[in-house]
Amino acid sequence: MRTLHTFNGGVHPAQHKDESNRHAIAPVPLPPLLTIPLHQHIGNSAIPLVKPGDHVLKGQMIGQADGYVSAAVHASTSGTVRAVEMHAMPHPSGLPDLCITLEPDGEERRIEHGALDYREMDPSALRNRLRDAGVVGLGGAVFPSFIKLNPSSKQKLQTLILNGAECEPWITCDDMLMRERAGEIIKGIEVMAFMLRPEEILVGIEDNKPEAIAAMRAACAQSSLPIEVVAVPTIYPGGGAKQLIKVLTGKEPPSDGRSTDIGVQCFNVATAYTIHRAVNFGEPVISRIVTITGNVAQPQNFEALIGTPVEHLVALAGGAKSNTNDYIMGGPMMGHSLPSPQVPVVKATNCIIAGSPALFQPAPPAMPCIRCSRCAEACPAELQPMDLYWFARGKNFGKAQEYSLFDCIECGCCTYVCPSNIPLVQYYRFAKSEIWAREKEKEAADLARERHEFRQFRLERDKQERAEKLAQKAASKIETLAASGEPDMDAKKASILAAVERAKAKKAGITPQNVDNLPPEKLKEIAEIEARRAKLRQAAHQPMPTESSGGEG
Amino acid sequence: MLSALLVISGLAVVLGAVLGYASIKFRVKENPLVEKIDAILPQTQCGQCGFPGCKPYATAIAAGEADINQCPPGGEEGIQKLAELLGVEAKPLNAEHGEPKPKSVAVIDEQVCIGCTLCIQACPVDAILGAAKQMHTVIAVECTGCELCVPPCPVDCISMQPIPEEIGNWKWKYPVYSLKAAS
Numbered sequence: 001m002r003t004l005h006t007f008n009g010g011v012h013p014a015q016h017k018d019e020s021n022r023h024a025i026a027p028v029p030l031p032p033l034l035t036i037p038l039h040q041h042i043g044n045s046a047i048p049l050v051k052p053g054d055h056v057l058k059g060q061m062i063g064q065a066d067g068y069v070s071a072a073v074h075a076s077t078s079g080t081v082r083a084v085e086m087h088a089m090p091h092p093s094g095l096p097d098l099c100i101t102l103e104p105d106g107e108e109r110r111i112e113h114g115a116l117d118y119r120e121m122d123p124s125a126l127r128n129r130l131r132d133a134g135v136v137g138l139g140g141a142v143f144p145s146f147i148k149l150n151p152s153s154k155q156k157l158q159t160l161i162l163n164g165a166e167c168e169p170w171i172t173c174d175d176m177l178m179r180e181r182a183g184e185i186i187k188g189i190e191v192m193a194f195m196l197r198p199e200e201i202l203v204g205i206e207d208n209k210p211e212a213i214a215a216m217r218a219a220c221a222q223s224s225l226p227i228e229v230v231a232v233p234t235i236y237p238g239g240g241a242k243q244l245i246k247v248l249t250g251k252e253p254p255s256d257g258r259s260t261d262i263g264v265q266c267f268n269v270a271t272a273y274t275i276h277r278a279v280n281f282g283e284p285v286i287s288r289i290v291t292i293t294g295n296v297a298q299p300q301n302f303e304a305l306i307g308t309p310v311e312h313l314v315a316l317a318g319g320a321k322s323n324t325n326d327y328i329m330g331g332p333m334m335g336h337s338l339p340s341p342q343v344p345v346v347k348a349t350n351c352i353i354a355g356s357p358a359l360f361q362p363a364p365p366a367m368p369c370i371r372c373s374r375c376a377e378a379c380p381a382e383l384q385p386m387d388l389y390w391f392a393r394g395k396n397f398g399k400a401q402e403y404s405l406f407d408c409i410e411c412g413c414c415t416y417v418c419p420s421n422i423p424l425v426q427y428y429r430f431a432k433s434e435i436w437a438r439e440k441e442k443e444a445a446d447l448a449r450e451r452h453e454f455r456q457f458r459l460e461r462d463k464q465e466r467a468e469k470l471a472q473k474a475a476s477k478i479e480t481l482a483a484s485g486e487p488d489m490d491a492k493k494a495s496i497l498a499a500v501e502r503a504k505a506k507k508a509g510i511t512p513q514n515v516d517n518l519p520p521e522k523l524k525e526i527a528e529i530e531a532r533r534a535k536l537r538q539a540a541h542q543p544m545p546t547e548s549s550g551g552e553g
Numbered sequence: 554m555l556s557a558l559l560v561i562s563g564l565a566v567v568l569g570a571v572l573g574y575a576s577i578k579f580r581v582k583e584n585p586l587v588e589k590i591d592a593i594l595p596q597t598q599c600g601q602c603g604f605p606g607c608k609p610y611a612t613a614i615a616a617g618e619a620d621i622n623q624c625p626p627g628g629e630e631g632i633q634k635l636a637e638l639l640g641v642e643a644k645p646l647n648a649e650h651g652e653p654k655p656k657s658v659a660v661i662d663e664q665v666c667i668g669c670t671l672c673i674q675a676c677p678v679d680a681i682l683g684a685a686k687q688m689h690t691v692i693a694v695e696c697t698g699c700e701l702c703v704p705p706c707p708v709d710c711i712s713m714q715p716i717p718e719e720i721g722n723w724k725w726k727y728p729v730y731s732l733k734a735a736s
Binding site (some may be wrong): 536 | 724
């Protein structure tokens with residue numbers, strides 16, 4: 001028996017798992033249109049490879065990975081590309097993003113797939129195949145898996161952890177996958193183990209899923225690898241990667257590091273399944289298991305093609321009840337509302353919860369923080385949420401970072417226990433995205449400074465080079481003149497001077513020709529900028545104060 | 554007595570050498586204050602402050618020749634940071650130098666461009682690509698939105714376009730919710 005460890009805090013929200021795990025995973029009939037986003041993973045958006053009118057086969061790559069941190073996107077079925085355009089996305093912003101709209105032809109003709117002989121393959125080629133198969137972490141973070149499957153040369157991997165904890169309420173997609181396809185998950189784990197060569201392999205499943213634990217144990221018994229299925233206590237957020245690692249190994253990844261620094265790598269069980277499909281069948285990620293639950297007539301799990309509209313799945317689950325006022329993607333703790341039910345299922349869509357005022361009461365009005373520190377007791381990352389709240393609220397981002405804001409996993413435990421109903425996580429998300437934006441701005445400013453300084457250097461260099469050339473030319477000219485014994489030097493000088501004067505007069509007389517038909521506000525704007533430019537020119541001609549003369553010297 | 558003199562003068566020579574070496578080896582080339590101010594300035598290089606670029610403005614601030622509220626792209630936040638750095642009172646932006654505008658990039662209408670290179674010469678960060686009588690284009694990621702390329706264009710084909718909010722640059726908003734009214 002393995003000794004398990006505990007992490008700080010955590011909460012026990014109502015489970016609501018039984019609603020959707022009583023039926024087998026159901027297939028989904030083809031929807032009339034599939035909308036496949038090109039950005040379904042962490043990193044760069046995929047580059048579209050098709051144009052409207054193209055015919056594509058099921059599993060054909062339609063978006064190519066761009067750069068290292070990226071993954072490919074594939075046609076979920078055979079059909080015709082109708083558009084490559086902006087479409088609403090399942091994203092908290094509600095903003096659109098580039099998607100490929102595919103009209104299925106109903107034939108489901110597959111592109112030729114071949115299994116990979118992964119044991120004989122070059123490891124790098126195998127990872128590239130996974131990237132081109134669009135394999136990303138299906139636990140929610142959608143980080144390209146091939147990057148995590150690159151073993152570190154410095155640190156030997158001790159433990160490979162498969163995360164089947166599924167700690168968020170309502171979600172049962174991993175539970176059902178483990179119950180029904182345990183053998184295939186194990187095959188995927190075998191591929192991962194081959195790539196990473198860990199010393200031990202653990203599968204962590206919360207003990208509220210006895211069927212899944214039994215199915216996984218039975219499948220492990222068939223495998224040649226010593227895979228241990230560990231039942232972990234049911235506590236939210238026990239399925240967070242850091243929390244599961246702590247529970248299973250007692251180790252904690254460093255604050256500014258990765259789990260591989262302590263010799264642990266963690267994958268979701270559904271990712272193992274897709275790796276098995278990609279490697280042993282050559283099949284890219286074109287579908288995933290999605291839980292449709294909440295305020296629908298018949299909650300259930302579906303194997304949905306990527307790009308299927310959410311409303312299509314909701315209709316299959318018996319339709320949303322009349323008082324449905326919201327659709328949440330993910331769980332109630334960490335999920336976000338969808339901008340509309342027309343958004344497509346993406347690789348990150350593990351669960352859709354139809355919400356109603358009865359199921360999810362609107363948050364009562366927030367009251368001031370009373371510093372009761374219940375949030376700190378609940379925080380699984382052992383942070384001081386009340387301090388972070390004050391810093392984020394006061395936009396004191398430097399201080400928030402000092403208090404390890406970026407160790408926050410946004411699990412929502414603090415918000416859940418807050419007696420004043422303060423939306424704490426919203427503050428942390430706000431602070432994090434502000435800090436990221438500032439870092440980006442800083443990078444842009446550094447680039448601009450570098451380019452400006454180089455430009456100054458280049459202009460100065462060109463000026464010098466020109467002056468040298470002119471001096472050389474003049475010297476040689478004088479020499480030739482002296483050699484030829486031309487007497488009329490003064491006349492020559494006078495004609496040169498006259499030419500210079502003419503050029504000056506001409507230059508002064510020039511006015512821009514194309515401002516005749518411009519609206520007055522544009523003219524005003526141009527005049528303002530011209531004045532600024534004149535000032536700049538003047539300033540550039542004045543000798544600059546030397547840098548050491550200013551300040552403290 | 555003699556040995557004490559020797560030790561002291563020996564020490565003086567050694568320490569002098571160390572100090573002399575340090576002053577050469579660890580010489581601070583530029584005024585560190587200028588560097589610190591320059592790090593706060595947005596590097597737009599737009600000249601709205603009245604100086605030919607951010608570095609000259611930083612130099613002028615350090616020398617006490619310019620005020621801290623002359624940089625519209627830096628906005629109130631920039632003024633706040635400068636005030637903190639210099640230990641002075643923050644003040645509102647001087648309207649003489651312009652109003653803060655949403656961050657924009659220059660876009661060249663490539664159908665209209667005649668390839669005169671005037672904008673290329675005006676760009677302070679070399680973010681415009683092109684050659685004489687060839688179409689020009691702006692490298693958007695390198696454009697600082699300084700507007701200096703707009704007036705020189707003889708065919709008025711450059712426009713400043715605000716950067717739209719997209720998923721890539723979207724930020725979580727400051728939480729807005731109702732506080733319970735005290736009854």
